[in-house]
Every structure is written in C-alpha cells, then in structure tokens.
Amino acid sequence: MISRAVSKSPLLIRGRLLSFLSEPESTDDEASYRYETDGGILVRDGVIEAVGDFAEIGAGVGKGVEVADHRPHLIMPGFIDAHAHMPQMQVIASYGAELLDWLNNYTFPAETKFADASHARRIAGHFLDMLIRHGTTTVAAYCSVHRASAEALFEAALLRDMRIIAGKVMMDRNAPDGLRDTPQSGYDDSKALIGRWHGKGRLSYAITPRFAITSTAEQMEMAGALAAEHPELHIQTHLSENHAEIALAEELFPDRTDYTDIYDHYGLTGPKTLFGHCIHLSEREADVLADSESVAVFCPTSNLFLGSGLFDYQRYRKRGKTLRVAAATDVGGGTNYSMLRTMDEGYKVIALQGEKLNPLAAFWQVTLGNAQALSLDERVGALEPGREADFVVLDASATPAMQVRAETIETLAEELFLLQTMGDDRAIVETYVAGKPMKSGLEG
C-alpha cells in the first residue's frame, strides 16, 4: 500500500533564511540572494505559503501553529543532486580502475543484483534516506537496466514524497548477461514506467540511455523515438568523461562527427537533457550543447576519484555561448553523497585550473542553479511562496574542527565556505521534504 507522507497541518519554521535570486558574481553580490537573519517559513500541505521576517509571518498566523525553531542555524532550499546512480551504493570506493574497467569490474556486477526486486527495494530506500541524511531533497537518478529497479526507486520516493527524476537504464550491448535489454524491451519498459510513474506525486521519468557505448544505433533510435513522443521528459546520459570512453564511442559510431554528435543525431540533445561529465568537450561540442540548451553536469568527486580529468566550469560559464551547468555527486563513481563535499571538491577542481568558485555561487549552484538546470525552478530551489517545502538546515559548528574555525567567522560568505570546505552530513541539522522533517527520523 503506497501512501504519500505530506504533512497536512501548517508548520512555521524559524531560523536564518538564505535563498538565491540569481547566480552570484562574487562574495559581495548582495543582489543575488535574499537573507533573513530571523526568518520564518509558513508551510501548508507541503508547499511554502509565506516566507519573510519571522515576526511578520508569525503575526499573520493563528496562535495554534506549530513552530520549528532552528535558530541560530541557516535554512536553505534542499540541495539538488543532478546525477547519481542508485544501484551503485555498494560500488563507492572500488579500487584502482579508470572508467571502462571500473564499469566492467565493479559496477556491472553490482548492477546485476538489481534483477532481484527485494534487493532493489532495500537499496532504493537506503539511497533516498542517505540523500536526506546529507541534505539532498531532489535527485536525478539512474536505476539499473531492470524495470524493477525503477519501480523500487519511484515507490520509495513516493513514500517519502520526494521530488525525483529517475529512469531505468537502457543498454543493449557491451554489458554482461543479465544486464542488457533490447531496443524493443528497453522502449517498452521505459514506456510502461512512464505510464505508471511520471507525474505521480512528485515523480518525473527520465529517458536514460546509459551512454553511446552500451546502446546500439537501434536503441539510440528507440530512445530518440521516446524523446519525440514525450518532449516533457528529461533525458539523462553520459558524455565525454574519459579519453578511452570517447575513443570507443567514436569508433562505435564512425559516421558521427564526434561523441556529442551521436546524441545530437538521435534527437537526444535539448533543454531537458542532462549530460553527465562533459570533461573533454571540443569547442564544437560545447557549441552544440549551448545551442541546444543541454545541461553539462559537473561531478567533481567522481572525476577526481576515477582520474577522469578536470571539468572546466569557468570556461563553460564564461565562454561566448554559455553552457547550462549542474553539479552532482555521481555516486558511486563519486565518493560522497554530500553536496557540501561535492562543492568542496568542485572548488579544488576549479582551483587546479587557476580559477575560483565563490561560495555564494557554489550554494546557488546546488539549490537554484541545479533547479534551473533541471527545469524544476518553478517548483523547488528557492524559498518563495508556492514553491515546494524542501529545506536543509545547516550548522557551521557541527564538528569540533568546525567549531574552532567558526570562532572567527564574520560574514555569510565565510560561513558558507566553512560549511562547504569542512562540512559533511553532520552539518545537516534537519532535512525537510514537502514540509516534513525527515533527517531526524532516520536511524543511526
């Protein structure tokens, strides 16, 4: 029996509030955000009804409204993870391989286990709880090739009333037995999942060809057909992560100009397409992504762990034709569920290229920035009336090491940078999903 967990009675949440309005250009860009030192968010039926100064918001509501007082902590929109693999929770920290060997040696064997629906259900629940524990309220997730794995994840998300985007992976070659579909079954299973789950609760389906290496031309055509039949859907796949991958993809599709052109040819670029990695793009490929308004997804912990390379975030943001960029964990190539840890590694990847990512921009990226990249900004990513009530409550003194450092913090930007550089799941005091406090209810 599936039931949604929306809280029906109103709740007034109190704390310091931070919500972005636009991409911050520097640590001094005060026009890019709204900050309330004693703020209130009135939540009803999982949605923000009012937000602002606590006294003002409080004056407008009846005496009986429950108040969740999180002072002195900082409340922001829940974090968004734009790329993660649910079936790879037990692949994190697999040693010693670059992308293609890592897939063959570790990932594919782990994913074969998701033929077992009970395993899929157990891991899907762990996966969403783990995201909540780390302050993430929305994810764009890959399931395994098995329809049951997507059923499990959608069911778990519906139970938690989480806004997620997910899809069953389509892959019909270059994968072991038990982990391949066919062009027809991949299409049929995706179609059935779309019918059953897309638009239910807060769920969205994403057409999910894993990457060009594991899909035949026939499957790419079928994925393109699905996309044409369902222009409202997201598409998620991988692009230009590693040199050996690029070479193999181009060898498998010799008629295409380059790796990006494979996806473009089959109608898989566009404003709702999320391309994981995009590390080694040529200028031509970057232009194709920009022209099609496709999204390049930055996965720093994964790119470092697998030695894939350095995503040139500032080049993509500053070039003539700007790219839409999202940030993501890429668990299990990525090594941590936390968007704080992710942006700390992101800062380092950018620093190695002689650039900096200012802390306001980093927190914009994982909230409003990712919401925009996922075309979800009318629903989540900001503390605004009418937006869904997904929040994260942050404590920059959560650990002894942070406490010592926090003594000398004076500005909001310093607080954010401390959270990003030293924070982990302990810095997440609470995670609200559709207005309901979820982290504090988890075991362990």
Place this chain on the structure above:
Amino acid sequence: MISRAVSKSPLLIRGRLLSFLSEPESTDDEASYRYETDGGILVRDGVIEAVGDFAEIGAGVGKGVEVADHRPHLIMPGFIDAHAHMPQMQVIASYGAELLDWLNNYTFPAETKFADASHARRIAGHFLDMLIRHGTTTVAAYCSVHRASAEALFEAALLRDMRIIAGKVMMDRNAPDGLRDTPQSGYDDSKALIGRWHGKGRLSYAITPRFAITSTAEQMEMAGALAAEHPELHIQTHLSENHAEIALAEELFPDRTDYTDIYDHYGLTGPKTLFGHCIHLSEREADVLADSESVAVFCPTSNLFLGSGLFDYQRYRKRGKTLRVAAATDVGGGTNYSMLRTMDEGYKVIALQGEKLNPLAAFWQVTLGNAQALSLDERVGALEPGREADFVVLDASATPAMQVRAETIETLAEELFLLQTMGDDRAIVETYVAGKPMKSGLEG
C-alpha cells in the same frame, strides 16, 4: 605544573592487528605486512611489551591484566602527519587565494595572534586533541614566529605524552610587523627552545625556517649554523609549492641554481629535512633531494585547495634516484586533520596523473612510511615489541554510508580502501597515545 600522562599499569589490547613491514607493491603483497585476525598487544609503561595472537599473548600475562577489547575493529599504529601548522586552525577554509596571497591575507594575520601566550596555549591544546580525534599520534608541526607558541605546543604535547616534532618558525622578512624575528633572535629563541624541550618526554625540536621567501640570507645562514651545531635535529621548511613562490624565491636568491639549491647552499638539505610540497621540482632538484636523502612531503588536500598543483608521487617513488616521501595534512592550507581524508585526496591527485596508489601502500605511508621518513621508525609506526604504544582503532562501518558499502567488503585491502575513501574522524573508534586511550576522553 607539567606532568606526563603515561599509564603505569599494563594493558592488553585486543582486536584485528595490522602492521607493515615494508612498502606494499600491490594489493596482493602479503609479505609487506603482518595481520592478526584476533591479535593482542601487551602494553606496559607506554611501550609495546609483546604483540601477536591474542590467546598466546594472553596466556603469558597474569589474570589481573586489564583487557581493552576492540573486536571486530582494526588496530594499526597511530597515524603520523608529517607537516601541519598549529597556528592555522582558524585559517582552514579561507576563500579564494593562491599561496602567496593566502599567506598575506589570511595566514599571517592569524599567526600574529600567537604573540598572546594564552591564545597559543588554548589553540595548541585544541590542535593536539584534534589530531587525536582523527587518529594521529605524531605530527611534525610548525608553530608561529613567537617563542611562546612553541612553548605552548611542547607543553601541551608533554601533558599528553605525545611524540611530536615541532619548532618555532624563523622568518625575518616579507611578513608583517609582529611576525618577524631577526637572524639573531631567531637563532637565540630556537636555541633556547632546543635546550628546554628537545629530548624531553617524547619531544623533538625542528629547526624551522618557514621558507626562503621569508628568510634573509643572514637568517638562512643562522639556520644552517643551528643545523650544523645540532645534526640530530629535524629541519622543516617549504619547497616548490606554487609557481609564483618559486619565481619569487629564485629572484630573492639570484646566485642560486634553483629553489632547492637555496636550501642546499645553506646546509639545510639532508636525511632529517622535511620539505613540504615539492610539486614542481626539476629533475636536478629531485636528484639533489635524493642524493641528500631529504624528504619530500605530499600534502594533497592543501595542494588541491590552494590550486598549487599535482605532486607526482609515483614519479618520485619510481625514478632512478628514488625520493623519500612522507604524507601530511598541511593544515591550514590543508582542509582536514584526517590522514584518511588526506590519503583519499592523495589517491585522487595520483589518479589524475594516470597512476594509482594501492590502499595497502596508502596505510603503509601514514604509519611505517611516515615513521621512516621522519627517522622515527625505531620508536613508532609499527606494532613491534619495544615500539611506543601509539595506536589507532578503526571502524569501516562507522557511518550509515560506510555501513551499506561494507556489506560487500571481502578483503583487507577493500576494507582499507573503504576506510580511506569514505572514512573520517567517526571511523576512529579510539586513539592510544603511549598506551593510554585518548580519543574517548575528549569532549564533543
């Protein structure tokens, strides 16, 4: 009143024991370590009296001996951090600068506060407790220019009976008022500190010219004189971290062949010299370090955070003239006190260069490897009779994310890699210093 905290009554510690014998060449190199699945360590007067199978060790001791049972956890020699800055606890996570600006804008202002002996004492205590919390039992640490900062750190280490190497920084130029000594006062203060602290308890003094940029030729000569008068002492300094630093150092010493030659000229290379960073060394410089048996200290979180560059660990280990290498946090350029987090970042730095560091080698590095690099391997770094009783007790299921992953762990190498990739201070169940459990006694 200073008193050492050595535990006098014997203690029998039980758990899985891992201690390295040599540098592991692969994850299969079983000859490189000793592993006891049910091991015992008998500790008396802060020293290991016997180590081996628990039943055998237990049979040899009287009934009244206290047993600390850490099963099923893994016990290793305490971690060693070969380079950290005590006065930089409140500098971690300072935004947006490369090395020289980072020093001028953040580090030097923070270090001026250590003219105040009470501030120095408070932070010195926090610093050692923080290391203990993260499983580190020995550190080579920089203090500030102020003699009182070194007094504070040595006093705090003596109270905890920790084996540390430390020294007051010598710097007589290119630093603000209140943060410069003179060639003579730097020499005199160092000399006084050596007389008072070196060899007391488990303390060692390190001659500590910060780096060539902040020492005049006169001060470099005085540092060389100290080194000649005290060949038993360590020397610690910085070398080849960042391109602007290298250029400035070479400009300040135009008669020297290169940056390394500056230190070599003043008699500051040698088997007890610890050179922090060594990222951009020429082959000639690497040869000088190799010929002099100097140590190159790898500081991955710092090198990534400041965007300094990638330490070529495998080149240094595999070149014709091998370099002695240590690993270190470099707090506060480094962002984490944990040697687990450090080696995770180290793995990534090495992966970006197309190489891998196997997990056995990583844990060798932070125990026996660092002990050898610091010429302390007759005292610490291994579980052997006669070695000092510094241990770390590790739990690879310490967090919910690790628990899910640990379900599929089968080998010791996998367990170590999981600890390194996902572990933090929560994975440190206990830290023993001179036979005394110290972490569990800390607040917070």
